[in-house]
Amino acid sequence: MTALSPTLPADPDTLASRFTVPGMRCAGCIAKIERELPKVAGVKAARVNFSSKRVAVEHDKELGEDALLQALQGLGFEAQRIEDNPLGAEEKEHRKLMRALGVAGFGMMNVMLLSVSIWSGAEGATREVFHWLSALIALPVIAYSGQPFFASAWMALKYRRTNMDVPISIGVILATALSVYETATGGGHAYFESAVMLLFFLLAGRALDSTMRTRTRAGIGALLGRMGKSASVIGPDGTVARVDAKELEPRMLVLVAAGEGLAADGEIEQGESTIDNSMLTGESKPVPVGTGDTVHAGAINLGAPFQLRLTHTSDDTALAEIARLMDEAGQSRSHYVRIADRASRTYAPVVHSLAALALVGWMIAGAGWHQSLVVAIAVLIITCPCAMGLAVPTAQVVASGALLKRGLLVKDGSALERLAEVDTALLDKTGTLTLGEPRPDISLLNSEAKSVALGLAQASQHPLSRGLAQALREDEIEPAKIDQIDETSGKGIEGVWRGVRVALERPNAETSDLATTLRIGSQAHVLRFTDPLRTDTHQTIEALCILGIEPAILSGDRRAPVEATAKSLGIPATANVSPQEKLAALEELRGHGAKPLMVGDGLNDGPALAAAHASIAPGTASDASQQAADAVFIGEKLMPVALAVRVARRTMVIVRQNFSFAIGYNALAVPLALFGFVTPLIAAIAMSLSSLVVVANSLRLAGSAKENTK
Amino acid sequence: MTGLAYLIPIALCMGTLGLVAFFWAMHSGQYEDMDGSAQRILIDDEEEGDRS
Numbered sequence: 001m002t003a004l005s006p007t008l009p010a011d012p013d014t015l016a017s018r019f020t021v022p023g024m025r026c027a028g029c030i031a032k033i034e035r036e037l038p039k040v041a042g043v044k045a046a047r048v049n050f051s052s053k054r055v056a057v058e059h060d061k062e063l064g065e066d067a068l069l070q071a072l073q074g075l076g077f078e079a080q081r082i083e084d085n086p087l088g089a090e091e092k093e094h095r096k097l098m099r100a101l102g103v104a105g106f107g108m109m110n111v112m113l114l115s116v117s118i119w120s121g122a123e124g125a126t127r128e129v130f131h132w133l134s135a136l137i138a139l140p141v142i143a144y145s146g147q148p149f150f151a152s153a154w155m156a157l158k159y160r161r162t163n164m165d166v167p168i169s170i171g172v173i174l175a176t177a178l179s180v181y182e183t184a185t186g187g188g189h190a191y192f193e194s195a196v197m198l199l200f201f202l203l204a205g206r207a208l209d210s211t212m213r214t215r216t217r218a219g220i221g222a223l224l225g226r227m228g229k230s231a232s233v234i235g236p237d238g239t240v241a242r243v244d245a246k247e248l249e250p251r252m253l254v255l256v257a258a259g260e261g262l263a264a265d266g267e268i269e270q271g272e273s274t275i276d277n278s279m280l281t282g283e284s285k286p287v288p289v290g291t292g293d294t295v296h297a298g299a300i301n302l303g304a305p306f307q308l309r310l311t312h313t314s315d316d317t318a319l320a321e322i323a324r325l326m327d328e329a330g331q332s333r334s335h336y337v338r339i340a341d342r343a344s345r346t347y348a349p350v351v352h353s354l355a356a357l358a359l360v361g362w363m364i365a366g367a368g369w370h371q372s373l374v375v376a377i378a379v380l381i382i383t384c385p386c387a388m389g390l391a392v393p394t395a396q397v398v399a400s401g402a403l404l405k406r407g408l409l410v411k412d413g414s415a416l417e418r419l420a421e422v423d424t425a426l427l428d429k430t431g432t433l434t435l436g437e438p439r440p441d442i443s444l445l446n447s448e449a450k451s452v453a454l455g456l457a458q459a460s461q462h463p464l465s466r467g468l469a470q471a472l473r474e475d476e477i478e479p480a481k482i483d484q485i486d487e488t489s490g491k492g493i494e495g496v497w498r499g500v501r502v503a504l505e506r507p508n509a510e511t512s513d514l515a516t517t518l519r520i521g522s523q524a525h526v527l528r529f530t531d532p533l534r535t536d537t538h539q540t541i542e543a544l545c546i547l548g549i550e551p552a553i554l555s556g557d558r559r560a561p562v563e564a565t566a567k568s569l570g571i572p573a574t575a576n577v578s579p580q581e582k583l584a585a586l587e588e589l590r591g592h593g594a595k596p597l598m599v600g601d602g603l604n605d606g607p608a609l610a611a612a613h614a615s616i617a618p619g620t621a622s623d624a625s626q627q628a629a630d631a632v633f634i635g636e637k638l639m640p641v642a643l644a645v646r647v648a649r650r651t652m653v654i655v656r657q658n659f660s661f662a663i664g665y666n667a668l669a670v671p672l673a674l675f676g677f678v679t680p681l682i683a684a685i686a687m688s689l690s691s692l693v694v695v696a697n698s699l700r701l702a703g704s705a706k707e708n709t710k
Numbered sequence: 711m712t713g714l715a716y717l718i719p720i721a722l723c724m725g726t727l728g729l730v731a732f733f734w735a736m737h738s739g740q741y742e743d744m745d746g747s748a749q750r751i752l753i754d755d756e757e758e759g760d761r762s
Contacts, residue, residue, distance in 0.1 A: 026749065026752075027750060027751075027753050028753075030746065030749055030750060031753040049743045049746060050745045050746030050749055050750075051743045051744055051745040051746055052743070098741070099733065102729055102732045102733065103729065105729075106725050106726070106728065106729040109725060110725045114718075133718065
């Protein structure tokens with residue numbers, strides 16, 4: 001792990017933090033982050049991993065994560081903290097596969113070198129020495145590189161089942177054992193090269209599959225990371241103590257400071273504030289709350305401190321309830337059987353029986369056990385599901401790579417298979433069809449006012465400020481330098497610019513719209529915020545219809561705005577639904593045999609995302625939703641959703657082609673092997689060739705995510 | 711045929727060297743960020759370079 005050296009600080013005073021920064025798109029972004037971030041006081045080094053869209057920052061202990069997030073924000077990048085090592089296990093697995101692949105490659109080349117000279121006529125002592133050398137190389141290589149297959153085959157056999165790894169393991173072990181026997185008795189044939197070559201090609205397929213998984217998982221944060229982990233409990237005598245979220249109990253009185261995340265559900269006993277409920281709803285509009293209101297764990301207090309009487313804690317919170325629903329809903333999806341497994345379920349027993357038949361048949365025909373065994377091994381190797389094994393992962397890796405370039409992260413191969421099958425689409429409104437962020441109308445401001453506004457807005461974490469800063473940055477405005485910046489929760493942010501008092505503050509008149517007043521000296525501009533539709537929403541809906549998918553809106557929002565959106569898009573809508581009702585709606589659809597695609601962002605969509613046949617969440621969604629979804633799209637365009645379905649369908653076409661090719665090849669090769677025309681060597685070569693054909697076919701998907709291909 | 715006595719060990723050594731190089735490259739994280747490496751070529755030099 002030396003390349004991510006910032007993760008291993010030698011100095012005890014430095015800490016390493018990692019952030020996901022989905023907005024990195026080009027070399028300029030890498031340079032900007034790596035050069036500008038260390039200029040912030042306390043930051044020692046920053047290292048970007050572009051493939052996984054992450055930044056590892058080495059910094060002083062005193063410098064908090066919020067300060068780093070703000071520094072990244074100042075550079076124009078939305079960032080999110082990630083837990084220390086969420087993919088440790090998978091990373092390890094992947095490295096193990098890559099090492100096994102390297103060893104198998106080494107073994108294959110060297111053994112092949114020796115084998116070629118034997119085939120070209122090495123005789124007597126030379127042949128014997130070469131056989132021994134081959135054995136010397138091949139045995140440790142097989143013992144090492146074969147582990148993934150042997151382990152999986154053993155597991156399957158232990159539970160009295162069979163999978164693709166069983167014929168592979170038997171084939172490899174038998175071929176090796178026979179070769180060792182041949183070598184020891186000075187016989188003419190050894191099949192080390194067949195065994196090693198087989199392992200190499202199979203490992204290549206596995207490694208590809210795992211590459212895809214690690215690459216895309218990396219973009220996705222950890223579940224429920226933002227929920228408060230502890231709370232300040234006010235004792236009966238008025239003392240305040242920090243208590244772990246797990247040890248909180250109902251009826252406790254808790255003091256919630258400004259900026260703090262709530263660790264449990266409760267009723268406000270005293271105080272007024274605004275809270276950010278985006279964790280639960282995916283809507284960043286701050287919600288005003290006062291005495292007597294119920295607030296939920298996961299919300300963040302944006303305004304003044306308040307006292308909270310807890311009602312539900314730890315496993316009883318609304319958040320935990322939704323997480324539980326998601327878990328249960330996800331179970332139904334895990335029954336989905338991947339196409340490769342479906343194929344191998346019927347394929348493996350057939351292969352085993354054929355090989356056994358060949359052995360018995362040749363024995364009865366009086367060929368002697370040695371020749372019978374050679375034939376049986378040839379059958380096992382030539383039918384080895386190599387092309388089959390590669391048929392699915394290669395196509396999926398190429399397709400997911402193409403989609404990644406278009407801003408869509410697919411979590412794993414089965415997601416692509418399910419995406420290809422969807423026939424209805426349910427879309428959430430806020431944050432999915434719309435940006436989910438308040439965007440201001442800045443057309444009335446002159447350039448000076450804009451730069452002052454950016455100077456103020458970028459210093460604040462308030463959702464309105466963030467939306468304002470984002471809109472201004474898109475306009476390529478340089479921020480003005482503001483001194484003496486002071487933010488008062490619930491009131492606004494103010495500072496001094498060229499000796500004039502400037503501020504972004506709450507508008508005086510109460511309006512239902514979101515708005516803020518930009519004050520420069522005596523001038524005041526009111527900026528109105530709206531949550532606009534994504535720019536290509538109409539085209540995406542059209543594209544979905546062309547694909548034969550019926551889109552509909554399923555939203556937890558109020559009826560009026562949902563219906564207005566539905567009308568402008570010309571699709572049906574259901575408004576005002578709870579997470580449970582969303583789940584029920586999906587289950588009803590599934591009950592009718594439909595295969596729904598769910599697109600949503602809020603935690604209230606979580607159970608629905610988990611229950612849908614396939615699901616997609618935007619990159620701005622709550623962590624939980626991203627976790628539950630099959631794919632995540634980044635950026636402000638909705639088109640990746642339609643693109644995902646189109647590419648997924650193309651992928652399945654290619655996968656089917658690969659399968660038909662593999663089956664055709666087997667239909668031709670198996671009879672030849674059965675009747676003893678094929679030696680294990682020819683079997684291994686034929687098998688490799690068939691694998692190459694499959695890989696080449698899959699590569700045709702590389703351009704499939706381009707906009708204009710049909 | 712005595713030539714083989716030299717050539718085979720040499721071939722094996724070269725193969726092992728390749729394998730070691732692959733392990734080293736993997737261990738030092740050269741496969742961690744393939745897209746990033748492709749992009750980094752485009753960054754103009756400033757004080758960019760070996761910082762690890």
